[in-house]
Amino acid sequence: MGAGYRKKMDSLLFFLGDILSEWLTGNSSKSVFMRWVERVFIAMVIMLITLVLFYMYRT
Numbered sequence: 001m002g003a004g005y006r007k008k009m010d011s012l013l014f015f016l017g018d019i020l021s022e023w024l025t026g027n028s029s030k031s032v033f034m035r036w037v038e039r040v041f042i043a044m045v046i047m048l049i050t051l052v053l054f055y056m057y058r059t
Contacts, residue, residue, distance in 0.1 A: 010046075017042035 021038045 013046045017046060
């Protein structure tokens with residue numbers, strides 16, 4: 001996996017996470033702080049899933 005591929009995947013996952021959070025909450029008129037909290041949470045979940053998949057396919 002190259003660095004370009006990883007960056008592409010990260011941006012794609014971030015984009016999908018943004019759409020998902022928007023869909024789950026149903027409103028886009030939240031405070032900036034809450035949006036950042038959501039993004040950080042989603043980013044952490046994505047990293048966790050990535051790590052789990054990485055270790056699953058490694059062994």
